[in-house]
Amino acid sequence: xxxxxxxxxxxxxxxxxxxxxxxxxxxxxxxxxxxxxxxxxxxxxxxxxxxxxxxxxxxxxxxxxxxxxxxxxxxxxxxxxxxxxxxxxxxxxxxxxxxxxxxxxxxxxxxxxxxxxxxxxxxxxxxxxxxxxxxxxxxxxxxxxxxxxxxxxxxxxxxxxxxxxxxxxxxxxxxxxxxxxxxxxxxxxxxxxx
Ligand code: GTP
Ligand code: MG
Numbered sequence: 001x002x003x004x005x006x007x008x009x010x011x012x013x014x015x016x017x018x019x020x021x022x023x024x025x026x027x028x029x030x031x032x033x034x035x036x037x038x039x040x041x042x043x044x045x046x047x048x049x050x051x052x053x054x055x056x057x058x059x060x061x062x063x064x065x066x067x068x069x070x071x072x073x074x075x076x077x078x079x080x081x082x083x084x085x086x087x088x089x090x091x092x093x094x095x096x097x098x099x100x101x102x103x104x105x106x107x108x109x110x111x112x113x114x115x116x117x118x119x120x121x122x123x124x125x126x127x128x129x130x131x132x133x134x135x136x137x138x139x140x141x142x143x144x145x146x147x148x149x150x151x152x153x154x155x156x157x158x159x160x161x162x163x164x165x166x167x168x169x170x171x172x173x174x175x176x177x178x179x180x181x182x183x184x185x186x187x188x189x190x191x192x193x194x
Contacts, residue, residue, distance in 0.1 A: 001186045005068050006044040011061040015098055019064060024193055025072045025105050029126055030112030032078030035142040038176035039112055040065060040073050043185060050075050062099060071193050074099075074106075080122040100133045107192040108136040110185075111163075115141035115155050115173060119162045127163045137169045138188045145175040 012018055028036040037050035044067060063075040076099075077092060084092075100106070109130050113119050119127075130137050141159050144152060152173050160171050170188045174181035 001043075001068075001190065003044045003046075003068060005066075006046055006049055007066050008049060009064040009066045009072065011063050013061050013095055015102055018062075018099075018103070019066075019072065022105055023066070023069075023071050024107045025074050025103065026189055026192065027074040027076055027099070027106060027109045028112060029076050029109050029130070030078055031114070031120065031122060032081035034078065034112050034114055035176055036078065036112050037075055039110070039140060039142060039174065039185075040075060042176040042179060042182060043189075044073075062095065071107075079126065080120060100130065100135065106135065108138055108189070110138045110140055110189075112140045112142050113159055113163075115144050115152070115159070116146055119159055124163055127165070131166070136192070137165075138185070139163065139165065139169065139171040140174045140181070140185060141171060142174045142176060144173045144180050145177045 009019055010017060028039065030036050040050040041047060044065075049065060050063065050073075060077050062077075065073045065075065067073060076096065079092070100109075111123070111127060111130065113123055127137060127139075139159065141156055147155060156171055156173050165171065172181045172184045172188065174185060
């Protein structure tokens, strides 16, 4: 996909703040610090439009990025970060539930996992949660630059198996560092934009 325009639109914490121009949305979900914001930046070729950090918990709100005036990437706060208070976790849960449950323009969710590790219990829960809302999920197994090439297929299979992914959902090995998997990711996303 040729990116002619990418701009930050709004940080939303509730539905009143969601954009109302009816453009399709692709949301990002995944553990804290797994690489959600880096994924967006790599796809749109911008070093730091979506704020990244080596510390978990950088993204705290639903951050809307309008791409080519055609659709939104919605960067979502990560889960599974231990140093979060119970109150904050509840706030997160409410915000996510409102979004996933009511957002009619949401076309698919990109669930980012770390290809090096077995999906965590939180990852499995998140996948199930998205399926509960009948959402299509694209799994991006990121940080593929950190594993030997020969292991990739095995790790991708393991991720698919532990998440008990539906056959119709796609999984792609990816690296924000090398750009591996970028074209495949755009292919999967494009499918939801027409
Ligand atoms: P939160 O917003 O805190 O939930 O994190 P996030 O999921 O948005 O992660 P972010 O993109 O900020 O990346 C976290 C760390 O992982 C950063 O230090 C990135 O540089 C690193 N990282 C992300 N993707 C990759 C990748 O594909 N390969 C490698 N080697 N590092 C990556
Ligand atoms: Mg982030």
